[in-house]
Amino acid sequence: MSSHSDTAAQLPADSAQPSPEATEAQNQVVIARQAILDEQRTVFGYELFDRSTAADAHTAASDAALLFNALSYAGSEALVGKKTVFINCTHDSLAGGHLELIHPEKVVLEVPTLGAQATAEQIEQYIPTLQAVRTRGFRLAFSQDVLRRAYSSWVPLASFIKLDMQAFKPELAEPLVKFAQAHSQATLVAEKVETAEQYQRMASLGVKLFQGYWFAQPSLVKAQTIRPSQATIIQLINLVRQQASTGEIEELLKKDPTLSFNLLRFINSSGFGLSCEVTSFRHAVMILGLKKLFRWAALLMTTSRASGSPPAVGQTAVVRGRLMELLAAELLPPEECDNAFVVGVFSLLDAMLGVPLERALETVALPQPVLDALLHNKGVFAPFLELTKACESGDDEAFARTAEALHLSNRQVNWAHLQALAWAESLTADE
Template sequence: MPSPADSTDIAAPSALPDFGAAPDAQASNQAIIARQPIVDAQRAVYGYELFDRTTASNHHTAASDAALLFNALSNAGTEALVGKKTVFINCTHESLAGGHLELIHPDKVVLEIPPLAVDASAQNIEGRIAALQALRQRGFRLAFDQQVLRRPYASWLPLASFIKLDMQALKPELAAPLVQFARAHSQATLVAEKVETAEQFQRMADLGVTLFQGFWFAQPVLVSTTIAKPAQANVIQLINLVRKQASTAEIEEILKRDPALSFNLLRFINSSGFGLSCEVTSFRHAVMILGLKKLFRWAALLLTTSRADGTAPAVGTTAVVRGRLMELLAAELLPPEECDNAFVVGVFSLLDVMLGIPLEKALQSVALPDTVTDALLHHKGVFAPFLALTKACESGDEESFARLAQELHLTNRQVNWAHLQALAWAESLGEEAM
């Protein structure tokens, strides 16, 4: 039998409660995450599904996926949030390519993958297989809802580690054949979700379903934590140091300069989501274990959520959008090492606004390749047309957009898709709440 800490006997409420954000959550530096347990037939907790409740909006985007996971690891602290249990995170298909997934230990997280739009073509469904297979190869387990049991999604079934059956949408007489079909065509563990009555639970348990989720077992519990927000200038400098592959000592120095920055890093790397077996207590050790690539991804996400004097991080977000968009556009035409520099051009193009000093003076304090400074200060060189096109995307100048895209031999579709990806990657939940 489970221990009291791992079980609950909360009955279903008479009405579904509102688990929106607390009224003052947006006004303070608070991250609010709801967790709902997934339990076995004896009510022992197998894992937790996490939902972001920092804002009252239920708008689900690639950015909210990244922000939720980032806050769960860097701010809420997974030990207090989920302990050693498995974490289930809802994803959009756009977020599956996000760098934030590189920050976590695949064994700790189940990615819940939605079906495509109702009118999705067989070609589009088949086109997602490679990305899903890549996630499986990296060690992630994938969960799908019962739509994956429909004929168009037959090719996704072998990739399923979990299949969730919705008790509110599933007719009782279809439960047995659906469970039988799932078992015959997949190796997935079945989860009965949205269980609200003893009858629903017993019906699925009798069919051999082993995991359950729903209000009959437990309501979501809100976990609130105060976010320590470092100075944007320090996050930018950290990104710059990582990009030029600075020494551990140099990176350690910037971490020592900003307590909030170092606090977030140590809390993140010691979270169960990162998967370490020992606690990291020194900045040097943290940097060495994390590695430059993951340190950059972490800092880039931190930049989108950091605020100066309580103001919205609109400038930081725009800078990261520019960086990501330039990186994606450059990937179409330039070698991989140049894509890194394209990102730097985009992020640093607003450095004067973020630091409140002229751009030329701001750039004197950082070591950058000539190709980067040429684009930023003189609007020339290989990256200049990419930066101009990026700015045209922001301004909505259709004439300049068309001309610059044509000069780079990029189609409107390529640029627009890259822009959407960049917006989704860099958008922060704090900005959504504005």
């Protein structure tokens, strides 16, 4: 039975796919960053702004989405490297579970004051929330409004106070800086600095950090996202709520390449703060633990669209992954089979993301043998990938050549391919 040449008919026609340009635009997160510099004009950190949503749609959910996108998608090293990140927060988002996923040393939370109408009681009621965030290791930044008498209880919690150069007359700069220095331990940041004169005035008063158009316009960092279907994320959330085993959760991650890609990319981002790279799904699940995994899945749910990438591409990727895993099981040790699965699943990332494969793979930590197979068609997994593609395309010559090179019979390969197709079918039937 030569099933390998029949399966090409089951694969999607190219005409059904959106264009790469349309996919790329739909999957893009746009984050603006503006440098915050020290007196030597060295970058101290970056303030991030989400440019993917309307400017006025600043909510607890959009705060969470910005942090999530910044740490997961914008290839954190390209976005912020080892620098400190300043992110604007609503008061609601300070109590959000998403902060549990972030390494506090990396992030300064910019907290607004409550406005001129706020009563002393309203101001006081936020103290426990602010203190709790500080206790967890986050630093807080406030505007100069925190220097008003009504906010005196907030001032000791400030790591940074930002002085808006557009909000006060030049002659008030000195008394304002001296007051802030006398009443707080905070580092002062002169923001919206637009002239050399403003910079020199504030530097001469002992201000240490500067931000504004005189130094740098905000630059845009575009990140490709690849979102799992909401049905899959719900499955993950349900597994976590049922306190499923690591093995069961790993199975779900293996079903959905977009889910596993997101998890590996997130857990290896600089914001997560790990000292070693995580390259296996099981390791990722064990490091996160169920509570954080639930937070991560819930965040992914809120930032994902109703539909993920075209399902046919994901389906093909899953078949590839399973087929490679089954073929590798005939010849390689068990620990290598997981990597074979990853090679198969991630071999279609370019189609899913609408960007070249090399660019897609820059954003996720993978073992070198996996990268060798995907990018250079070399190493232990390369012949398995070639055989898998031959099964898919119905290329008899390539099929015969690669099967022979691996000492696999037609019957072994065809049987594995049928099993992989059946496995992929059963996954979609579960939803």
